[in-house]
Amino acid sequence: MATRKVTLKLLINKKTKKVLFAEAGKDFVDFLFTLLSFPLGTVIKLLSKNKMVGCLGNLYESIEELSDTFFQPNLGKATVLNPKLPSRPSGSTLLLSDGGENDGTGATRKFYVCENNGYHRNVTDNPLAICSQCNCRMRTQVSFITAPSAAGNDQEGGFVKGVITYMVMDNLEVKPMSTISSITMLNKFNIQEVGALEEKVIELGVDEVAHLSVFWTEGLDLLKASLQSQTVLTSVFLGA
Known part of the structure; x- marks a missing residue:
């Protein structure tokens, strides 16, 4: 390091x-x-519940204690507590580590296509998702490839010059x-x-x-x- x-x-x-x-x-x-x-959930997680102004810390803690059985089948409490970070310009400095396609917890996001070879045009990041074309489970993992920068290696990255x-x-x-x-x-x-x-x-x-x-x-x-x-x-x- x-x-x-x-x-x-x-x-x-x-x-x-x-x-x-x-x-x-x-x-x-x-x-x-x-x-x-x-995302607001990431802000609360970074600062910790006790440092939040108002009631958002209480809301966050109550979601932590809520059983996953109360959430929709294709979701869970992690969707709210550890929201996915939006894409950002390459090279920008972050408060927390972000390995490219990241789920907000430090783990690399994975992408999946339909297990039916005829419908690989549909992509999801949830292996429990159902293909809208054939109703098969979308659990065949694929690789995410980042396109090379049009500006080449001289591009600064980040937001500002x-x-x-x-x-x-x-x-x-x-x-x-x-x-x-x-x-x-x-x-x-x-x-x-x-x-x-x-x-x-x-x-x-x-x-x-x-x-x-x-x-x-x-x-x-x-x-x-x-x-x-x-x-x-x-x-x-x-x-x-």
């Missing part, structure tokens, strides 16, 4: 002890964008970074002197397992704070 670092540069108002904005690269912004693609530096506000608004945008932000916060500002460089640890990228503690803290606060960067990195 290799470990690499994602650097985040914070600009802090020393008087108010709050983050004005962060200077961030592609990896961090890709991670923030990934948060919006998480890597040649640009991004400005991430304390409330997680994302904007392209420029001298003009920086000055505009300083004026917005009524910063008159450069001496009132402090820079702080944060290194986020990212563990890589094969081709997977996984944010650990900081990623979970950011996810939790984003659901509870309008000053996420200040809460997570300054403890305020």
Whole structure:
């Protein structure tokens, strides 16, 4: 397991002890964008039931305790508790490991076709499914093959371009970074002197397992704070 670092540069108002904005690269912004693609069940699972605001944690726990006999025959509690993660751009940094076609629990998704050779055009990820053409069980496993990228090996992957530096506000608004945008932000916060500002460089640890990228503690803290606060960067990195 290799470990690499994602650097985040914070600009802090020393008087108010709050983050004005962060200077961030592609990896961090890709991670923030990934948060919006998480199913709610996955969010609750990652944060744990006790850390959820409101009653969603109670709902999650009640489903855990509910017997599978109450669910539809082709479903189960795992469908709700461990929802499948949506597809994402290759190379984007995730909070939890995702081996390509993943079921949200770390296991690789499997695909099946009808056991009747004449109806292999129908595909499912549930071996209990019934073919709509011949009513046979769809339990013949097939391989999922990812098409090569049209852009070749030079494609960056992820959501945003890597040649640009991004400005991430304390409330997680994302904007392209420029001298003009920086000055505009300083004026917005009524910063008159450069001496009132402090820079702080944060290194986020990212563990890589094969081709997977996984944010650990900081990623979970950011996810939790984003659901509870309008000053996420200040809460997570300054403890305020």
